[in-house]
Amino acid sequence: MDEKKTISPELKARLQAEFEKIWRKELRKSVPVKERMKIGRRHMPEREARERNKDFREVNLGLSPEEAVEEARRCLDCVNPQCVTGCPVSIDIPTFIKLIEKGQFLDSVMKIKETNTLPAICGRVCPQEAQCEAACNLKKATGVSVGIGNLERFASDYERLNGRVRIPGIGSPTGRKAAVIGAGPAGLTVAADLRKKGHEVTVFEALHEGGGVLVYGIPEFRLPKAILKAEIDFLKELGVEFRMNFVVGKTATLDDLRREGYEAFFIGTGAGLPNFMKIPGENLVGVYSANEYLTRVNLMRAYDFPRYDTPVFLGRRAAVIGGGNVAMDSVRTAKRLGAERSIIIYRRSRAEMPARTEEIKHAEEEGIEFHFLTVPTRYIGDEKGRVRAMECLRMELGEPDASGRRRPVPVPGSEFVTDVDLVVVAIGQSPNPLIPQTTSGLKIGKWGNIEVDETTMATSLPGVYSGGDIVRGGATVILAMGDGRTAAADMDRFLKAAPAGPKKS
Amino acid sequence: MARVVRRTRLVPNIHLLEVHAPEVARSCRPGQFVIVMPDARGERIPLTIADWDPGKGTVTAVVMVVGTSTHKLSVLDGGDEIAVFTGPLGLPSDIRNLGTVLLAGGCFGIAAITPIARALKEKGNRVLVLIDAKADYLLYWEDRLAESSDAVFVSSRDARFPPSEYIPAKVKEILETEKVDLIHAVGCTYLMFRVGEASRPFGVKTMVSLNPIMVDGTGMCGACRVTVDGKTKFACVDGPDFDAHLVDWKELFARRTSYMDDEGRSLCRWEDETCG
Numbered sequence: 015m016d017e018k019k020t021i022s023p024e025l026k027a028r029l030q031a032e033f034e035k036i037w038r039k040e041l042r043k044s045v046p047v048k049e050r051m052k053i054g055r056r057h058m059p060e061r062e063a064r065e066r067n068k069d070f071r072e073v074n075l076g077l078s079p080e081e082a083v084e085e086a087r088r089c090l091d092c093v094n095p096q097c098v099t100g101c102p103v104s105i106d107i108p109t110f111i112k113l114i115e116k117g118q119f120l121d122s123v124m125k126i127k128e129t130n131t132l133p134a135i136c137g138r139v140c141p142q143e144a145q146c147e148a149a150c151n152l153k154k155a156t157g158v159s160v161g162i163g164n165l166e167r168f169a170s171d172y173e174r175l176n177g178r179v180r181i182p183g184i185g186s187p188t189g190r191k192a193a194v195i196g197a198g199p200a201g202l203t204v205a206a207d208l209r210k211k212g213h214e215v216t217v218f219e220a221l222h223e224g225g226g227v228l229v230y231g232i233p234e235f236r237l238p239k240a241i242l243k244a245e246i247d248f249l250k251e252l253g254v255e256f257r258m259n260f261v262v263g264k265t266a267t268l269d270d271l272r273r274e275g276y277e278a279f280f281i282g283t284g285a286g287l288p289n290f291m292k293i294p295g296e297n298l299v300g301v302y303s304a305n306e307y308l309t310r311v312n313l314m315r316a317y318d319f320p321r322y323d324t325p326v327f328l329g330r331r332a333a334v335i336g337g338g339n340v341a342m343d344s345v346r347t348a349k350r351l352g353a354e355r356s357i358i359i360y361r362r363s364r365a366e367m368p369a370r371t372e373e374i375k376h377a378e379e380e381g382i383e384f385h386f387l388t389v390p391t392r393y394i395g396d397e398k399g400r401v402r403a404m405e406c407l408r409m410e411l412g413e414p415d416a417s418g419r420r421r422p423v424p425v426p427g428s429e430f431v432t433d434v435d436l437v438v439v440a441i442g443q444s445p446n447p448l449i450p451q452t453t454s455g456l457k458i459g460k461w462g463n464i465e466v467d468e469t470t471m472a473t474s475l476p477g478v479y480s481g482g483d484i485v486r487g488g489a490t491v492i493l494a495m496g497d498g499r500t501a502a503a504d505m506d507r508f509l510k511a512a513p514a515g516p517k518k519s
Numbered sequence: 520m521a522r523v524v525r526r527t528r529l530v531p532n533i534h535l536l537e538v539h540a541p542e543v544a545r546s547c548r549p550g551q552f553v554i555v556m557p558d559a560r561g562e563r564i565p566l567t568i569a570d571w572d573p574g575k576g577t578v579t580a581v582v583m584v585v586g587t588s589t590h591k592l593s594v595l596d597g598g599d600e601i602a603v604f605t606g607p608l609g610l611p612s613d614i615r616n617l618g619t620v621l622l623a624g625g626c627f628g629i630a631a632i633t634p635i636a637r638a639l640k641e642k643g644n645r646v647l648v649l650i651d652a653k654a655d656y657l658l659y660w661e662d663r664l665a666e667s668s669d670a671v672f673v674s675s676r677d678a679r680f681p682p683s684e685y686i687p688a689k690v691k692e693i694l695e696t697e698k699v700d701l702i703h704a705v706g707c708t709y710l711m712f713r714v715g716e717a718s719r720p721f722g723v724k725t726m727v728s729l730n731p732i733m734v735d736g737t738g739m740c741g742a743c744r745v746t747v748d749g750k751t752k753f754a755c756v757d758g759p760d761f762d763a764h765l766v767d768w769k770e771l772f773a774r775r776t777s778y779m780d781d782e783g784r785s786l787c788r789w790e791d792e793t794c795g
Contacts, residue, residue: 220737222556222603230739259521259605261737265542286739290751297744297751297770299777306740314562314734320788323562323587324734325781399773446738447756 025104029095032109041112042091055158056085058372063379067349070234070317073376074138077161079119082168086115089160092151097162100145102496103130103203107146111165120178123169127182131206131249132199132495134174134241137167139232139339140492141370174244181251185212190509193218193276195262195449198226199491200282200482202245203498204505205254208278211506215254216276220261223313226284227483228491230313231305233343235350236373263448268478277512278477278505281464282498285483286446290439291335295393300327300401304340304440311347329436332356333404335390336440337367342374344438345382353436357383359390361409366419387411387422391429393437405431445484453478463487471501477512479505521604524577526595529659533627534582534593535569541576543606549634550612550728550760553580554736556603557591564588565733565755567705568607569630578604581630586782587789608736609759612728614638618645618700621693622668623686623714625651628706629660631728635703637667645669647693651686651710655679686710687717694721701726704763708775715763725763729754731774746770 021029032038059075060066066073077085089111097107105126113122126133142163153159173179190213194201197219209215223229225242250256262268268279288303290296302310307326310316314324332348334341337360349356358377360367363386367374378384387409394403408428411420445462457465457474464480466473471481481497483489524537536555543553547568556563566580584593595601612635620639624632629650640646646668652658655677665671673680674689693699694717702725704714711727718725731743731754738756745754746767752758 220605221735222605230735259603260542261605261608264606264608264737265546284739286735286737287753288739288741290741292751297746297774299773303741306734306742309734309740315560319781320587320785322560323785323789325778325785327777399770400777448737 021099022104025098029098029106029108032106033091033093037116038091038109038112041116045087047090050088050090051152051156053084053088055088055161056081056164058161058164060376063376063381066235067346067380070350072238073235076171077164077168079117079168079172082114082119082165083117085161085165086111088152089115090152096149096151097146097160100147100149102145102492103499105129105166107162110169111160111162114165114169119169119172120180123173124180124182126166126169129499130495131203132245133166134170135199135228135237135245136492136495137163137165137170138237138241139228141490143371145492174241179244179248181248182210184210184252187214188212188509190214190278190512191216191276192278192280192505192509193271194280194282195268196220196226196282196284196482196484197224197246197256198282198284198482198494199228200494200498200501201226201280202249203495204280204282204479204481204502206249206252207499207502208505208509209249209252209254213506213509217249217254217256218260218262218271219256219258221313222258224256224258226282230309231340231343233308233312233347235346236343261448263452268449268453278509279479280498280501280505281449281473281478281480281484282482282494283446283449283484285443285486285488287444287462288439289442289444291390291441293390293392295395295401296439298393298395298401299399300329300435301393301437301439302327304334304336304344304438305443307344307438308340308347311351317351326351327436329353329434330355331434332436332438333359333390333432333434334438334440335359336442337362337369338440338442339369339373341438341440342369342377344440346377346380348436348438349380349382355383356381357385359385359388359406361387361389361422362419363387363411389422389424390437394431401434401437403431403433404437405429442488443483445487449484461487469500470504471497472504477508520600520602523595523597523599523601525597526593528593529581529630530657532584533630533659534584535579535630536566536582536592536595537577537579538601538604539576540578540604541573543578543604544571544573544576547571547578547607548611549614549638551607551609552730552736552759553578553604553606554608554733555580555588555592555601555605557588557595558602561591561602562586562588563603563734563736565608565730565736567627567631567728567730569633578606581627583627587785590786590789605736609755610757612638612703612726612760614642616642616644619647619698620644621647621649621690621697621699621702623649623651623690623702623704623706623710625686625706625710626657628704628710628728629664631705632703633660633663633667635705636664640667647697647699648672649674649686649689649693651675651689651706652677685713687713690714690717694718694723699723703728703760708768708771711763712768712772715766715768719764726760727763727766728759729761729766729771730759731771732778745774
């Protein structure tokens, strides 16, 4: 599914109404466009690379209020803002930025929260350079976009750090019950949206902490757990119920939940099935899936072993296979856990890497080595079955493939062996099979993904919706949240249209 | 959080942990397991389900004391809380009328085969039970297993049970005298491996309930991968039962023991902290 590229009439009207407000007109006039275009982009302050690559504290420090106002002043407040076309959850970007310029930081974050439940998270993990900032008109004019992501982060951090989180109004109770399966970005978005409409919402989560990939996957140095916790606490204050350690499909099936009175369902169970390359030696001790490696370190706090009970291998020479954000998170984690050499092995070239630009930059600064156009062909173990080396093959770029990227083709005879004692395979995930296996009548695609109507995120079963990686097979936090918003809108319609009283099945 | 109803010591290093978990109790099937994490700093570990009672809303897991998390579980009392008790996970054992089934169990596996024996007996199978206990004081539940089986055999190195033998010798002896349609072994990895090797020459299909290291237990991490018939399987979602004759045992042994040094360090630290 492609990201939405056009502005809906509803969004256009919403943007226009704000654009014409008097304060906006006055603010636009207060600084000439020419002056605005002269202001340079405020760089995100960050911790020094040689210091930060030894611990798990956050790398980015955030803009100060003065820096944020200055950055907001760069925004030209265009008649036809293109930035919004790049946002999967249709945030009114110009308005929230102009509110920052006016110094109304709390109003700014409320504006963002009208359509985005988790701004402190999106401000940190969204690939802005490929979304809102890619479409920014200032970028077209000067080459450098407004720092939209940094401003989003600023506004939401300001609200949280000042203890000023406001609970929005909740619609009058409808008495209808919705079950959200999986407390990841898609599920949390659905939960918030449905709760605000007055429905009773329960989130069922298999793990002992909420957040999905935000808690088990994305490391503390990129997304501190305190921020995630604040976002989940916010949902609890809204009145969303969380049932942790509950594996839908095992503890109870979706049909069991229907009998408990839940009428609408959102399946957001993610791409929780790691892919391997099916090459010899992949099950040697010391070869991890990225999911396992990151789960041990993040969710189970193995970086603090033995204070926490869960161990993780500390490689001296760590190789991470892949070029996405998960690969960057893994390789930077290995470095922080003391690896002398922490290496990315990627089969294409730098230009094709799907990771966020900032993550690649941070990784380079922290001393990560990059081996492009290289693939592992087998892992070699010692007498105890532990990985000690890997054999790789060099590639060169051939014709473009279905994704439009040039396909890597092997260079014959280019095999070489290099010593490694830790390998993390970060080549993507497949949809988790637990719910597809245990929900009869749910239409499943050929990759094990749940099939949906893209306009509503409805599945083949009435009242059952789905979104995020279980549908997409491995995308981004913000696309999952976009799916959640779309689904919640139709779930609201479904719940309000359904006859009252629990259905008998 | 889940509340402990009762913790009892079965034999010196094996405990039963009865936990109030009504939703888990409602869904349990023989052969499934739970993921348990004793406290907020604990490790997530898989434990076999030994019994459950949907009426009381309780599930009883069997714990063999090995590392820090199992030590923590072994000192709990009724009323205590544990951070995670999730399940039931894994595919249930295949319970059908197959004819004669030999169930082999050792250490925690003795408790684990009990619900399987009961279910197989209910399906009309002739159920033979073989328990391995190195010493007299490691033997338990002969009486319970006798109730749901047609015969109970014991292999032991204790003078009370001559001749001194390990489980494969007894498997061989039984297969030489009985027509067995299926063997199902549960216990430590070495016991399951040896039962499989003993039955291989007889060509009797042998299932084993593998217990590799797990983290989430829902297919998300792949820690529990095992090679079966040349293909990588995840024990948590594709198992835990697999055909013993197709399992890559060497790989499983290596993966099972991969954190031995860390486990020692962790346990020493915990003992220092709790015992002063």
